[in-house]
Amino acid sequence: MSENHLQCRECKKEYESTFKYICDECFGPLDVKYDFTPVNKNTFTDREKTYWRYFELLPIQDKKNIVSIEAGLTPLVKAEKLGKKLGLNNLYIKNDSVNPTFSFKDRPAGVAISKAKEFGLKSVGCASTGNLASATAAHAAKADMPCYIFAPSDIETAKIAQALSYGAEYISVDGTYDEANRIAAQIGDRKGVGIVNINMRSYYVEGSKTLAYEVAEQLDWNVPNHLIVPTGSGAMLNAICKGFEELQTVSLLDDLSSMHMHCAQPHGCAPIVDAFDKNSDKVIPVERPETVAKSLAIGDPGDGRYVLKRLKQYNGIAKETNDKE
Template sequence: MRAGVRLRANTRRRAPALSNVKSLQCRECGSEYPVEPQYVCDFCFGPLEVSYDYDAVARVISRERITRGPLTMWRYHDLLPVDAEMALDMNTGFTPLTRARNLGRMLGLNNLYIKHVSENPTFSFKDRVVSVASAKALEFEFDTLACASTGNLAGSVSAHGAKAGMNTMVFFPSDLERGKILGAGIYGATLVAVDGTYDQVNRLCSELADNHRWAFVNINMRPFYSEGSKTLAYEVAEQLGWRAPDACVVPGASGSLFTKIWKGLNELADLGLIDSAAHTKMHIAQAEGCSPIVTAYDEDTPHVRPVTPDTIAKSLAIGNPADGYYSIKTIESSGGSAVAAPEEEVVEGIQLLAETEGIFTETAGGVVISGLRKLAKSGKIRPDDLTVAYITGNGLKTQEVVEPIIDPVFTTPAYEDFMTSMAAREETV
């Protein structure tokens, strides 16, 4: 860990106000605020989000304009709160949408697709949200980029901070997977391992954000940060030939990704870029050891009670999800559901996806595949539904969870020894 913060020069100029962004608006009372680094309503303490001038967007956006753009998330810049010229572009986005025929056959799903989001610079979907937040931080003339992280965000913030020439500080629970710590530290960030849960880390960072002029991407920059997740809706719709899927299965931690995919699909429909998103059912998958949104759904209440996480899916270990209430509202609006993956099935999900589609996912992906299997079995996803499962992180980040199931055949270089070893293995299978 670094003892101090390295000072770096930041020469980016402040961007002009965006014509397609009107204000920040409270999601509860509707109060409006200037486009500044703030995230809580002064009147009701509700969360703020970006409010767009959709009439202005409609005058310029089209399918043709989008397809002429770069093969990154920034092809959708008209629907993001950052001027295209200020984009911190690390070639994030436009990741593969793969037809999963083998897995679909096993689950009885005829139109299953995997949105392989981990093919990004730091191997998770977090690069999308951090691309927006870091560009906005430069616009606001911050010199320090920071975050509270369950793992993947730490690596992404560290990489983007390095690219932007900013000081970078990342805070995370001290029991984080080693691969994610190394993946953040290599970029020169100051690493802060906190003896506590993610929710405790987040409270510390909220206090720091109030007392230091640091751009915490998922705190004071959160209204802008969360908008980056919408690109996962835009890309899927475009890759499907400008249509919305019938069902989406999304991992749930804070719930922000889940709600923003739904928002993105509806934006496309409202702008006439797709016919409709009304038929899309949104399903959120959580690990059983940290499933407060699923519990609220099962109890038919919008009130999400905080829990203490106890799960191997550390990237989803948020016991007090900031967007839990809005996740329940998204489920209600879309006619979707929430599903919990038993802890013992998380690794099974990782293995199933790898063995059928050749995709190695981290624990969050194991949760998605386990949840997908339950949804298919229960009939909540029908055999012919056009279904998209979002795989948001690379399995190399959480290798330790699959170590117990990896069992090589050991042999000497001699042919006879190899044949003997293989025969012994076959007897034990």
């Protein structure tokens, strides 16, 4: 267990670790900061084959609060044929689709719900359909907590069928996704419901950073030269950078100066790429995202500005790809 607290990403004001996600002073997002207990490469060797093997680097204080559905430590697959075609000798693909509910969302949802349990919250939920709804509902079922999925009333129920099969309740909101988000936030704050991607967001993104830990460990604690991250809201890319930086803090990695961080977005919803191409630090929202990559169809990426900062910091670029590719 490592001590942790919250710190505003903008004005750096610090707060105790509590059920809170926005800075009182400047409304900036709060990040989890740690005083890490000493770890080394052997600390993790014989542990469970899930992302909870990195317990000392995660924000849960008491192991009994961990809600695990055995997600993580997914394969880092060497893409020989594609690498050859592209002239790359060491091309790897992190296959997070083999997680228990079939997406990387098992990482953030699991950490957020474990922390909600640690805070003593009685119920959880999310504003989403699709992957996040499934991951949240599966973890809530494991924790034996009621789970509420906030989504517009006109969605196809097939989209949340997986979540409902885990016992979640669908809160149908008359309006758009943005309105579903707003209502989830209001109810979450008023009733003390841990909405994983809203009021538990500071802890939620801590789950995403375990992608960095796993990739580093799978590369025998080496820093990859180039990372290409599919980007929707931008939270995952930012969290992966945080993960690598923390590995440097605990001396598991030496130097991140050779690492390049790149952002990939689908044509039809590439607001971060557009800002990058214009050398602007303002991300202009895409009103009607159109892409087959539904999980990346986030027209107004909440962490877009921070992604642009990360690309500068780690000498990366942003590129879009078409649906056929």
